[in-house]
Amino acid sequence: MNLPRVAVICDLPEENWHSMDLVAEMLLKHLRAEHAESVSAEGIRPHLKRRLGFWPRPSAVAHNADRLFNRFWDYPRLLRRERERFDLFHLVDHSYAQLVRELPAERTIVTCHDLDTFRCVLEPEREPRGRWFVAMTERILDGLRRAARVTCDSVATRDELLKFELVPASRAVVIPNGVHPSCSPEPEAAADAEAVRLLGDESDAVVDLLHVGSTIPRKRLDVLLRVFAEVQKEFKGARLLRVGGAFTDEQSKLAERLGLSQAILVLPQLSRPVLAAVYRRAALVLQPSEREGFGLPVVEALACGAPVVASDLDVLREVGGEAAVYCPVADISAWSEALSALLHERRDEPERWEARRRAGLTQA
Incomplete structure (x- = not known):
């Protein structure tokens, strides 16, 4: 008996969108582990073909040009050859939705994490862009509109999708992200040892505040740095841990002006188990974003027993429930x-602090 064949369409690995890579990894893992008797799942994840990137002095412009060639020329050509080999296609990243135009739309699903990709089309006054960028975005949005189903990480994302009438309500469903199995409050010897190597031994004199995420503007790392500067005035041993890439030049200059450079530790890319160990080490996990599609670090932190302070957004309340604190x-x-x-509670009220941690575990 031939099983229905499902193609999971992944991001180009060289784009380094770790959250999208995780979504694809988890989807494939669960399809193969829990639905192996009903479907045959395969990931499609071609590598970036470098053209301009091979110039003697490659630049960000050359890299981005390569990305465009691959997203709008190479990847579509590849999928045209795969149209008849699969019965169902699932794109894990809405910013790749232009690929739906190359596939049988009636057999294609797109996961929409947020609408930021389309902001220059939907709300041009909030994000003005050049004509070529708008035209490119309109092509991606056209692909999303064609999909047979659009899955959303959160009710908030689905609500916004319907607000702009991008797809009919009957074609938009909510499927929340789960957490990686490594996200647990339980110790894991090898990962915890690596966390000690990166962070040093645990000490009552050090209070680690953790931020996990990219450095794009909507993450509001400027707010993160200014808040940390205020916390440091009272808690001299406070340290800011960053996972998700180096600061931009502007963010680095702000950290320097605030006198924070020596109190910030930017960590390298971490494996999932080591990231979980870093969550466990954190006194608090901070999510100061002004917009989010799901806020995966919120639920990951809670699952590891780390209390969370997050921006007061509908989507983050949806994820963190009553367990997180909102500002x-x-x-x-x-x-x-x-x-x-919260840091005073952690120091002076251990029973209340433990109750907070348990509430987070229950929410996750």
């Missing part, structure tokens, strides 16, 4: 007061 976006004073209160 208005970019309100430095409110964030600073919340962090101070």
Whole structure:
């Protein structure tokens, strides 16, 4: 008996969108582990073909040009050859939705994590872009509109999808992200040892605040740095841990102006088990974003037993429930007061702190 064949369409690995890679990895893993008797799942993940990137002095412009060639020429050509080999196609990243145009749309699913990709088309006054960029985005959005189903990470994302009438309600469903099995409060010897190597031994004199995520503007790392500067005034041993790439030049300059450079540790790319160990080490995990599609670090942190302070967004309340603490976006004073209160609770009220951790585990 031939099983239905499912193609999971992944991002180009060289793009280094680790959250999208994780979604694809987890989807394939669960399809193969839990549905092997009903479907045959295969990942499609071609490598980036470098053209301009082979120039003697490659630049960001050359790399981005290569990305465009691959997304809009090479990947579509590859999928045209795969159209008849699979019965169902699932694109794990809405920013690749232009690929739906090369596939049988009636047999194609797209996961939409947020609408930021389409902001220049949907709300051009908020994100003005050049004509060529808008035209490219319209092509991606056209692919999303064609899909037979659009799965959303959160109710908030689905609500926004329907608000802009991008797809009919009957074709949009909510399927929340799960957490990686490594996200656990239980110790894991090898991963914990690597965390010690990276962070040093645990000490009551050091208070680690953790941020996990990229450095794109909507993550509001400027807020993160300003809040951390306020916390450091009271908690001299506070340290900011960053996972998700080096600061931009502008963010680095802000950290230097605030006198924070020596109190910040930017970590390299971590394996999933080591990331979980770093979550376990953190006193608090901070999510100061002004927009999110799901906020995966919130649920990952809670699953590891780390309390969370997040921006007061519908989507983050959806993920963190009553277990997280919420502050208005970019309100430095409110964030600073919340962090101070929580760090005092951690130091002075161990029973209440443990109850907070348990509530997070239950929510996750």
